[in-house]
Amino acid sequence: MKMLVLDVCDRVSKDGKPYRQAAIRGSGKSGDFLFVAIVPPDFEVGMTPTNQVVFNKQGSAYVLPY
Numbered sequence: 001m002k003m004l005v006l007d008v009c010d011r012v013s014k015d016g017k018p019y020r021q022a023a024i025r026g027s028g029k030s031g032d033f034l035f036v037a038i039v040p041p042d043f044e045v046g047m048t049p050t051n052q053v054v055f056n057k058q059g060s061a062y063v064l065p066y
Contacts, residue, residue: 001028005047005062008039022063026053035063 006023013019022039025032037053040063052064
């Protein structure tokens with residue numbers, strides 16, 4: 001899947017751990033779609049990362065750091 005980072009937001013979890021969320025436009029075999037994912041801290045607006053994405057049963061997305 002090709003990805004484009006549209007926006008990023010630095011957040012803090014309930015237990016005080018910082019993390020980064022990003023709005024991402026994905027493009028794959030089934031078409032284009034938008035999703036919000038927890039991403040590695042080095043992601044910036046305009047990046048086109050090649051990382052793997054994991055979706056859980058609840059619909060949350062996580063971009064793996066490798």
